[in-house]
Amino acid sequence: MAGKVLEVKDLVVEFRTDRGTVKAVNGVNFDVFKGKTVGIVGESGSGKSVTALAIMGLIPNPPGRIANGKIFFNGKSLVDMPASEMRKIRGNKIAMIFQEPMTSLNPVFTIGNQIEEVIELHQPHLSRSQRTAKAIDMLRLVGIPSPDKRVNEYPHQLSGGMRQRVMIAIALSCEPDVLIADEPTTALDVTIQAQILELMKKLQKELGMGIILITHDLGVVAETCDTVAVMYCGQIVESADVDTLFNHPAHPYTKGLMDSIPSFDSTSGHKKERLQTIEGMVPSLFDLPNGCNFQDRCSKVTDACRGINGDPVLKPSKGEGHYVACYNPLN
Amino acid sequence: MSEYLIEVKDLCKTFPIKGGLFGREVGAVKAVNNVSFKIKKGETLGLVGESGCGKTTLGRSILRLIEPSSGEIIFNGQNIVNYSPAEMRAVRRKMQIIFQDPYASLNPRMTVGDILAEPMEIHGLHIGKDQRKARMLELLNQVQLPADALNKYPHEFSGGQRQRICIARALAVEPEFIVCDEPVSALDVSVQAQVVNLLMDLQRDLGLTFLFIAHDLKVVEYISNKVAVMYLGNMVEIAESSELYGHAKHPYTKALFSAIPHASTKGRAGRIILEGDIPSPMNPPAGCHFNPRCWNATEECRVNFPPISSQSGTHQYRCYNPIK
Numbered sequence: 283m284a285g286k287v288l289e290v291k292d293l294v295v296e297f298r299t300d301r302g303t304v305k306a307v308n309g310v311n312f313d314v315f316k317g318k319t320v321g322i323v324g325e326s327g328s329g330k331s332v333t334a335l336a337i338m339g340l341i342p343n344p345p346g347r348i349a350n351g352k353i354f355f356n357g358k359s360l361v362d363m364p365a366s367e368m369r370k371i372r373g374n375k376i377a378m379i380f381q382e383p384m385t386s387l388n389p390v391f392t393i394g395n396q397i398e399e400v401i402e403l404h405q406p407h408l409s410r411s412q413r414t415a416k417a418i419d420m421l422r423l424v425g426i427p428s429p430d431k432r433v434n435e436y437p438h439q440l441s442g443g444m445r446q447r448v449m450i451a452i453a454l455s456c457e458p459d460v461l462i463a464d465e466p467t468t469a470l471d472v473t474i475q476a477q478i479l480e481l482m483k484k485l486q487k488e489l490g491m492g493i494i495l496i497t498h499d500l501g502v503v504a505e506t507c508d509t510v511a512v513m514y515c516g517q518i519v520e521s522a523d524v525d526t527l528f529n530h531p532a533h534p535y536t537k538g539l540m541d542s543i544p545s546f547d548s549t550s551g552h553k554k555e556r557l558q559t560i561e562g563m564v565p566s567l568f569d570l571p572n573g574c575n576f577q578d579r580c581s582k583v584t585d586a587c588r589g590i591n592g593d594p595v596l597k598p599s600k601g602e603g604h605y606v607a608c609y610n611p612l613n
Numbered sequence: 614m615s616e617y618l619i620e621v622k623d624l625c626k627t628f629p630i631k632g633g634l635f636g637r638e639v640g641a642v643k644a645v646n647n648v649s650f651k652i653k654k655g656e657t658l659g660l661v662g663e664s665g666c667g668k669t670t671l672g673r674s675i676l677r678l679i680e681p682s683s684g685e686i687i688f689n690g691q692n693i694v695n696y697s698p699a700e701m702r703a704v705r706r707k708m709q710i711i712f713q714d715p716y717a718s719l720n721p722r723m724t725v726g727d728i729l730a731e732p733m734e735i736h737g738l739h740i741g742k743d744q745r746k747a748r749m750l751e752l753l754n755q756v757q758l759p760a761d762a763l764n765k766y767p768h769e770f771s772g773g774q775r776q777r778i779c780i781a782r783a784l785a786v787e788p789e790f791i792v793c794d795e796p797v798s799a800l801d802v803s804v805q806a807q808v809v810n811l812l813m814d815l816q817r818d819l820g821l822t823f824l825f826i827a828h829d830l831k832v833v834e835y836i837s838n839k840v841a842v843m844y845l846g847n848m849v850e851i852a853e854s855s856e857l858y859g860h861a862k863h864p865y866t867k868a869l870f871s872a873i874p875h876a877s878t879k880g881r882a883g884r885i886i887l888e889g890d891i892p893s894p895m896n897p898p899a900g901c902h903f904n905p906r907c908w909n910a911t912e913e914c915r916v917n918f919p920p921i922s923s924q925s926g927t928h929q930y931r932c933y934n935p936i937k
Contacts, residue, residue: 325801441890471663476872501874528878542806543876544835552774556810560803
């Protein structure tokens, strides 16, 4: 398919710890297309952020390493790339915004300074005054009022939503092909979250970048993504386009996640029934069961799930582009 | 005795802003401004609003963990605002709080048994080793934790289990009223549902009254009988839960609800995107505090602070141009 900018193939990321080696990401595959948004959902510890860091080449080594798999960016393999070349891509062609706008900006530099730093690194031909002009342009692009004044302010002078806008401005200042947004709105209030999501959609349309949106909020996914991958214990258990996933979830875990959100039903005057829950907890990565990782919490579990036939792998389900790793998928 | 367990009248809390060479008072933040509400016995009042709107300050002021500046708190028919510390201690047995972060609110050096015993010790309940142990096991059973948890330390539990320990600790002194300050915000979705169900079961079995503070509007709608919306220290709207979600009168409430992303791809409703940020509470705008972000604002909104729509009635709001 045309317009594929990023391809992740069989990615395995391991961390060495005192209690043995754990696979935080275990055989993950997905593609990112130009102008499209891929959502990665999952609970804490499911490997979403580690996947993102692997793409950026930011896995701390030691203790972590990419044990297997390939990441192709515009056809070039990122895993085998020398560090000096990776540095030219990171922050330039693949940019990332983080969850905490409070901690990811340097408090002792002005925001203008921090935007210019990226431009200086990746576009060295620009003069100082051109860089400043570009920083102001970026602030204007992300909707910060009076950008020519704000450019000289420090992070503490801005609100949380404004800081996240600055983060986006930094990430977009080199016009990346891929933007990785790791929980970009989790720390923000809902009205500000709506502003930021709207802004990301608008900029995607203008600049045509592919976005990887990592989140635990299914609502955010439903509203912003084109395709979705659901992660559990380091593996993708289901992937589909957003309509299919929300209307016909096939994996019991996906269904369970959706049911555990209180539905927002303004017409219901009656006292509501209990929330559906997923019993138990996410298993420890040190102590994963044989077979399907979700077996102990699943209502549809059979002997096949307990490892007789090996781990379930992603197989095509009903509908085009719908994959599920389950022996007893829902219809 | 009235049917209301707790009644808050015109509660205010102002924090001084110190500045200058000698730390003189140079201003004040009105964190909570003339808030009034009542909660019926066995019911839940939800309190929603964005960060910095004063919901946590309000929750803590009611327990007098933060001293309110003025107003009345009537608990079981008695105004507790001027109670002495000794009198207050007796009342506190009846009012407890559950905090947001189950990682920070449990002492890592105490076992779960010690954590549960401490409140009973302070209030002199269930004296005697066997009796106390029996009570602790009963508490663990109520929050669906295994009995062997007693000798473990908080770090051995997951976030959801820790929140259950916090709930058990609050229940240890048999309270009537619990302030739940964002009890599920730090938890994963699937665990969040377990804790919400637990809280509702406990309310039904023990007849508890809750003040449920959260920024997750969906959870609040689910658990609450009535919901109050706060903006910059003021309560801008209060109504029965279904009434508020179906027929919001205040533009801010409407915008807040429309900003929630729905976990469904069917029928995406039109979204109201509010311009700008929440103003600083140190220097709130004149008139209605919401007027700079409101699409319905008129001249009147910029000058006068809107009064509460009606003193009686279950649906009250502060707005000159309510949504029809």
